[in-house]
Amino acid sequence: MVSARPLARSFFARDPRQVARSLLGKVLVRGAGTRLRVGRIVEVEAYLGAADAAAHAAAGETTRNAVLFGPPGHAYVYLSYGLHYCLNVSCMPSGDAGCVLFRALEPVAGIKQMARSREIELAAADVRDPQILRRLASGPARLCQALEITRPRDNGGDMTAPKSGLWIGDDGFRAENIVTALRVGITKSAELPLRYYLAGNEFVSRR
DNA sequence: GAGGAGATCGTCT
DNA sequence: GACGATCTCCTCT
Numbered sequence: 001m002v003s004a005r006p007l008a009r010s011f012f013a014r015d016p017r018q019v020a021r022s023l024l025g026k027v028l029v030r031g032a033g034t035r036l037r038v039g040r041i042v043e044v045e046a047y048l049g050a051a052d053a054a055a056h057a058a059a060g061e062t063t064r065n066a067v068l069f070g071p072p073g074h075a076y077v078y079l080s081y082g083l084h085y086c087l088n089v090s091c092m093p094s095g096d097a098g099c100v101l102f103r104a105l106e107p108v109a110g111i112k113q114m115a116r117s118r119e120i121e122l123a124a125a126d127v128r129d130p131q132i133l134r135r136l137a138s139g140p141a142r143l144c145q146a147l148e149i150t151r152p153r154d155n156g157g158d159m160t161a162p163k164s165g166l167w168i169g170d171d172g173f174r175a176e177n178i179v180t181a182l183r184v185g186i187t188k189s190a191e192l193p194l195r196y197y198l199a200g201n202e203f204v205s206r207r
Numbered sequence: 208g209a210g211g212a213g214a215t216c217g218t219c220t
Numbered sequence: 221g222a223c224g225a226t227c228t229c230c231t232c233t
Contacts (some may be wrong), residue, residue: 005225045225055223064218082215084226101225141226151217 004169012072025175039105056096084141
């Protein structure tokens with residue numbers, strides 16, 4: 001089991017582009033005690049708030065996106081296409097409602113639990129099968145399924161506090177060779193290069 | 208391996 | 221009443 005320390009709130013009180021790059025290589029931790037599920041963050045996207053037409057915050061504050069307008073470092077979870085949840089963390093560039101979307105994780109611990117949540121049959125021999133591991137959390141909706149992240153349960157939670165049950169930690173891993181690319185699945189402001197991932201990483205959702 | 212369609216519902220117009 | 225920051229399955233090549 002890795003030991004990780006939570007990130008400070010000030011980490012998130014920056015421009016979402018800086019936060020996004022800095023988050024690569026950190027670990028997303030679900031749960032408490034010994035039943036932890038841990039994934040390394042390998043792919044994220046930045047959303048800039050009012051200046052970014054693709055951002056949920058662009059049209060102003062509503063009950064849905066209220067978390068984005070609150071303090072940085074909190075979880076913003078929303079339902080996409082009526083089926084899937086997606087996880088963001090709020091940032092605060094000069095009072096604006098920016099955020100970072102988590103797009104893919106590399107499973108580190110609690111792999112069998114993740115598979116169960118994803119309804120993937122996993123024999124002991126499969127735990128190291130890269131084909132199967134890749135299906136666990138490579139995609140924003142998949143990682144929410146794998147960690148059982150939902151809006152009723154996790155929206156607004158404090159991602160700097162382990163006691164919230166969903167937090168981000170630094171285990172000493174240092175990201176190198178970060179690739180910048182276009183964001184996935186949006187139509188507005190699609191030309192902005194705000195997606196970041198670890199070069200050559202197997203668990204990135206799209207290359 | 209690539210491409211297309213369907214699933215499904217909260218939120219905003 | 222329309223529309224998604226998606227995933228999976230199916231078909232075709």
